Amino acid sequence: MASSPGTMQRRIGLTGGIASGKSSVGRLLEASGWPVLDADQFARAVLEPGTTSTQAVLQRHPSVCRGDDSIDRAALGQIVFADAGERQWLNDLIHPQVRLRFERGLGEHADAPTIVLMIPLLFEAGLTDLCSEIWLVDCDEEQQLERLMRRNALTREDAQARIAAQWPLNRKRPLADVLINNRGTEQSLKQQLSIAINNRPKDQSPPFK
Numbered sequence: 001m002a003s004s005p006g007t008m009q010r011r012i013g014l015t016g017g018i019a020s021g022k023s024s025v026g027r028l029l030e031a032s033g034w035p036v037l038d039a040d041q042f043a044r045a046v047l048e049p050g051t052t053s054t055q056a057v058l059q060r061h062p063s064v065c066r067g068d069d070s071i072d073r074a075a076l077g078q079i080v081f082a083d084a085g086e087r088q089w090l091n092d093l094i095h096p097q098v099r100l101r102f103e104r105g106l107g108e109h110a111d112a113p114t115i116v117l118m119i120p121l122l123f124e125a126g127l128t129d130l131c132s133e134i135w136l137v138d139c140d141e142e143q144q145l146e147r148l149m150r151r152n153a154l155t156r157e158d159a160q161a162r163i164a165a166q167w168p169l170n171r172k173r174p175l176a177d178v179l180i181n182n183r184g185t186e187q188s189l190k191q192q193l194s195i196a197i198n199n200r201p202k203d204q205s206p207p208f209k
Helices: 022-031 039-046 052-060 073-080 084-108 141-152 156-164 169-175 186-197
Strands: 010-016 036-038 114-118 133-138 178-181
Touching: 010 022, 010 169, 022 036, 022 114, 022 133, 022 186, 036 039, 036 084, 039 084, 039 114, 052 084, 073 084, 133 169, 141 156, 178 186
Parallel strands: 010 114, 010 133, 036 114, 133 178
Antiparallel strands: none
8 A cells, every 4th residue: 555645635656567558547547637647758758868877778788779879778678678687777777767757746746636656666666655545557467468469569478578577466456545447448447437536545535644
């Protein structure tokens, strides 16, 4: 469960496994009028050309350098998802900067009654303290695998390696305040979100103190 961030603001940590449907849920929540801060967007910005993090990556892995001194992200992904040590090095480089961007974004949206923090590695990166509640987008493991293979044009083996790089969904489920079942139709997903938007977890009645 999330710890209180010491504010009356409702801060929803939106997470789930890779290809479980977080982005779809995030878009629907944003359409409902809630600001959404996206960890993936922050991570991409950290590795834009010219940043110190990009320079560090290119120095460590010259083979992922493109002609314009940008990172070949697909090539970098092949490296880090095949090597846990390299993946940890990259996470240690990126995660602190992503956290700073979240803290900055929360400051910019301090007056918003509710804000969504979309963080795939919410548990793994230790960012639960930024949230007042946690929503987990859930699906079956086989669905997750098939969606990832289709979305990223990956082999089954490569998709399994990427899923294995995160905590499994069955480890995340007990830690969530709200489970969003994304096993069915888009209409079912919208109905669940409509209910969740208007309810808080039973043990976290407002205001958060």
